[in-house]
Amino acid sequence: MGASGWDTTLTLIQRIAERLPITLSILLLSLLFGLLLGFGIAVVRIQRRPIPYALATCYISFMRCTPTIVQLFLVYYGLPQLLMLAGVDVNGWDKLIFAVITFSLHSAAYFSEVIRSAYLAVGIGQLEAAYSIGMSSGQMLRRIVLPQAFGIAIPNLGNNVLILLKETSLAFSIGITDMMGQVQIILGNNYGANSLRMYMIVALMYWVLSAALERAFVGMEKRYRKGRVTLAG
Template identity: 50%
Template sequence: MNKIFDPSYIFSSIPSIMKALPLTLIIMIASLIFGLLLGLILTVMKLQKNIVLKSIANGYTAFIRGTPALLQLFLVFYGLPQALSFVGIDINDWSKSVFAIITFALNSGAFISEIMRSAYLSVDAGQSEAALSIGMNNVQCLRRIIIPQAFKICLPNLGNIIISLLKETSYVFTIGVVDILGKAKLIGSDGYGVRQLEAFLAVALIYWVISIVIEQFISLYEHMNNKSIKKLANSNC
């Protein structure tokens, strides 16, 4: 049995690993969407004067930030079906990918809420007061003044969240979901695991390339956004 490292196997295994990429991206994107919604809700709770709502949101964020994402996945995968069974709801036939999406949405929502909260607070309060003084209501003030500036501030950190979500999807193989890392593990196990190193290097390249694409997309969006802001400012001069 030839156990010599074979670099060519790295590239020859990439097409097979890429077959699992759609599932990885579905889990990442769905988790991001639900995480953004949860993050927005938590942000609103944290900005409230109600001490109960603020304490719940801060306590939730502290728990998520203080526990590993892999442990959270196990808690959701094993704990949620048991918890819902007490109220007569059976979710044992749910797809394992759904539990992964729930977990990563709960996880990312906590971090996104902190990003949104700090971005909101970084916008000068005087701008809101000025907008309200010229007749804007609170919704118009948020939509036209606060949100565009806050979004620009939090965009780089949101990009980091997306990349983190991509990497965290690698945990799903532990509950039986075959993502790109799981596919690499299966491919590397063929032939008594002789080519596991090459398969893992192949999936590392895939993660790396996707992360670069995400970073470039965020940078391009920031550049286009800055150009549109400058153009609008020059037109108002």
């Protein structure tokens, strides 16, 4: 690759990187709301009250068994029509909002199972011991369940965050100019020129982001488990 080729590559990297904040915004907002909703669904599934449990189970099944891009189109095209029936006009909303809603709803189904499995892994014996010494439910959760469950959940939580990052690349399909959206704009303006180079660049950028997140979660797990007694111990 000559000097002009390297200059072109650096220019393309810079132009794609300009949209990194959009990608990260979608990721962080979807992660926040996905965790909150996932926690609520996990509580419903743990309590196992018949009707809420059945609804939560159907929700998880639908979100896990349908393509994310289909869910994105359902929210983007269907939500405005649904809210219009209630007299609410959301056609002026930023497209980013629809993307965050979709990825939050989608990721919540997976986060709920991570949270539920981590809670159940703590063990009924510890819960009974906490009640036997007079702890309230709040004290039990704060002092026994949540500290252990969080440590158990970190690896699976990290895996799901990586999946969420990759799925945010679908946001360009509704016209959001994130990193993938920027790639499509550049290719469109240049009639598909340098398409292989463009896709290699954006693939490497997602790889670097994913590797950084993976290291962050590995480091978080090590720091959290340091000095703690594991369940196996």
